[in-house]
Amino acid sequence: MLINNINYRTVWMQDTSVYMINQQLLPFKFEIFQSKNYVETANAIKTMVVRGAPAIGASGAYGLAQGALAYEENNFDDFKRYVNDAYKVLNSARPTANDLSYALNFVKSKMFVNWSISNSKMRAFELAREYADWSVEVCRKIGEYGNKLIKNNQNILTHCNAGALACVDFGTALSPIRIAHYNRKKIFVYVDETRPRNQGAYLTAWELAQEKINHAIIADNAAGFFMKSKKIDLVVVGADRIAMNGDVANKIGTYEKAVVAKENNIPFYVAAPLSTFDINSKTGDYIPIEERSEEEILYISGIDENKKIKKVRIAPEESTAKNPAFDVTPAKYISGIITEKGVIRPVMEEIEKFVLSKYQNEE
C-alpha cells in the first residue's frame, strides 16, 4: 500500500527482526514497530500492534522464523523442541483467526531439512517470506473476483478493518473496493466505526483516505438506518475463521449487519482467503471467540489539541463491561464468500470442494 508515496507492507522481516506498521497508533501517528524476537512478535499480535487475520498469520510465520534463528545450541532434537515452544507461544497469541495456526503450520511442516540446523533456520526464513508473498497474491486475486460484484455508482458498507493493514497488502474486504476504484468505478464506502477498538474509524477510514476513496464513517448503530433508507447497495466484510458449513466469525457486530442486510434484500459478501476456512469447525459453534479486556469498552483513545494521544474513561468508575471480540454470522445470511479461487456459495458441499482441494494441492 502506498503511504506518503512509499510502498509499504503491513509486516516484513529483515535480518532477525520483524517490522510492523504500528496499528495501535494509527491514524494519529505512522510508526514502524520493530520486534527483535519471537516473544515480542507474539506480544505484538496479542496487543494488536498488528491485527487482522492474514496479517496475524504472516506475523506468526515470521515469528516462527525468528524463533528458529535464535537457537544457539547444536542438537537437532533440541532445536525442534525449541521451535515447537516458539510455535506454542505464537499460536496462543490470539485464538479466533484461523490464519495464525495455518501460517505457523505452513512453516513448521516444511522447515526441518536434512537434520541440519543451519539449513532448517534458512528454510524457516524462506518459508515465512514465501507465505507473506503468497498472502499478497491471494488478496490481490480476492480483489479481482470481488471487483466483478461491484457496479459503478454503488454504495458499499464495510465493518471493522479488512484492508491492507489487516493483511500483508491489498486487504480482503477492501481489496475489491481498491480494485474497483483503480478501475475508475465511482463508489462510496460507508465505514462502521467498529467499537470498541474503532478499527473502522481509525484504520479503514485512514486507508481509504490514503487512496482517496470516497467514504464516510458511521456510528455502528447507524448501519440499519442507512440500509433501510436504500443508501447501501452491497455489504463486504472480512473473516477470522469460517466453519465448513459457511458460518463466519468476524468482528463483533458483523452478525447484526448481516441480519439487517438480509431483511433489506442487500447482498452480504464475506471476502477471505481459503486459509481462513477451518476444516476442524463443522459449524460456527466450534469457533473459539476471543474475550478481550473490559478496558476496551470503558475507555476510548483519541488525540487532543496538542496532538497527544490520550485515553479517557467514558463510563462510571463502578461499571464493568463485557467484551467478546467476534461474533458468528450464520451461513444463511451470506450471499457468497469471495476467495482467491472465485466466489463460493456458503454451503458445505461447495466449501469442501474448494477447501479440501487446496489442502490436497499442498501435500
Ligand code: MRU
Ligand atoms: O480484532 P481484529 O482487529 O484483529 O479483527 C479483525 C477483523 O475482524 C477482520 O475483519 C478480519 O480479521 C478479516 S481481516 C482481512
